[in-house]
Amino acid sequence: MKYRKMPKSPERLSSLGFGCMRFPTDKDGNIDEAKSFAMLHEAYQAGVNYYDTAWGYHNSQSEPFLGRFLKQINRDKVYVATKLPCWLIKTREDMDDYLAKQLERLQTDHIDYYLLHALNKGSWKNVHNLGVLDFLLQAKAKGKIRRIGFSFHDDYATFSKIIRAFDWDFTQFMLNYLDTNYQAGLRGLRLAASRNIGIISMEPLRGGKLVSAMPDEVEEVWQKAGNKQSPLERALNWVWNLPECTVLLSGMSSVEQVTQNIKLANKSKAQILSEKELRVYGRARKAY
Numbered sequence: 001m002k003y004r005k006m007p008k009s010p011e012r013l014s015s016l017g018f019g020c021m022r023f024p025t026d027k028d029g030n031i032d033e034a035k036s037f038a039m040l041h042e043a044y045q046a047g048v049n050y051y052d053t054a055w056g057y058h059n060s061q062s063e064p065f066l067g068r069f070l071k072q073i074n075r076d077k078v079y080v081a082t083k084l085p086c087w088l089i090k091t092r093e094d095m096d097d098y099l100a101k102q103l104e105r106l107q108t109d110h111i112d113y114y115l116l117h118a119l120n121k122g123s124w125k126n127v128h129n130l131g132v133l134d135f136l137l138q139a140k141a142k143g144k145i146r147r148i149g150f151s152f153h154d155d156y157a158t159f160s161k162i163i164r165a166f167d168w169d170f171t172q173f174m175l176n177y178l179d180t181n182y183q184a185g186l187r188g189l190r191l192a193a194s195r196n197i198g199i200i201s202m203e204p205l206r207g208g209k210l211v212s213a214m215p216d217e218v219e220e221v222w223q224k225a226g227n228k229q230s231p232l233e234r235a236l237n238w239v240w241n242l243p244e245c246t247v248l249l250s251g252m253s254s255v256e257q258v259t260q261n262i263k264l265a266n267k268s269k270a271q272i273l274s275e276k277e278l279r280v281y282g283r284a285r286k287a288y
Helices: 034-044 064-069 090-106 120-127 134-140 156-163 184-193 216-224 231-240 255-267 275-287
Strands: 002-006 012-014 015-020 049-051 077-085 111-121 145-152 170-174 198-202 244-250
Touching: 002 145, 002 244, 012 015, 012 231, 015 034, 015 231, 015 255, 034 049, 034 064, 049 244, 064 275, 077 090, 090 111, 090 134, 111 120, 111 134, 120 134, 120 156, 134 145, 145 156, 145 231, 170 184, 184 198, 216 275, 231 244, 231 255, 244 255
Parallel strands: 015 049, 015 244, 049 077, 077 111, 111 145, 145 170, 170 198, 198 244
Antiparallel strands: 002 012
16 A cells, blocks of 8 residues: 655555445445445555544444444554534534544544534534634644544635634545536645645545546547546546645445555555646546
């Protein structure tokens, strides 16, 4: 596994992070524990050390399930990320209550990477006014959380405002070769990097759009360029090519997907794409 250093920290995180929001499920919609434990152990044995969950993933089953996995491995060898559900926060006390429940669900005494979940203009204004920054600093001082960040779903102007409001350790937002100017985008990437803030990328496949049902015009761009990589490899390599990106998050649904992504992560490298290759990505973007 390849690792990248998180800014403001000596920690080295696996270039592939495990997003715990798309586990296989049974006919009732519950996490298929046998299959999902197999996936997590496959990733752990391969050196994946960053596991991302959230309060509401899998109808609130994801955190407790990940907690059971943490009891099966060496907890000190992995970094756990979860998120405060900002849309559910009505009071300052709610923040402490949710964090306490998350620590209990995860069966751990600390959360390595704690995010404010899915910030936008409205949710940021709400939690900021309720004292969320004080909450984060107090939780960190007590050792309950170690790194402070936020995930984001809004426009660049809002991202810029939030990122300048606090000394964040890291941020998480959508990054893929199609949406370079969407939401935070590459401008957000550069702004975060200029402030020495770590970057966790999500939606590298844009919800699967970049690997399935590819338009003929897009496939023609790749064929004319002589690019014989799979759509998956093209999409992931574009993100890994960014030196500012610490972790690429993938929400995997099978052992086969885990194995495939690990194989690509083991070959990943920053700044591996040439200017010529990047221009092909640009043509593919225009063809969508």
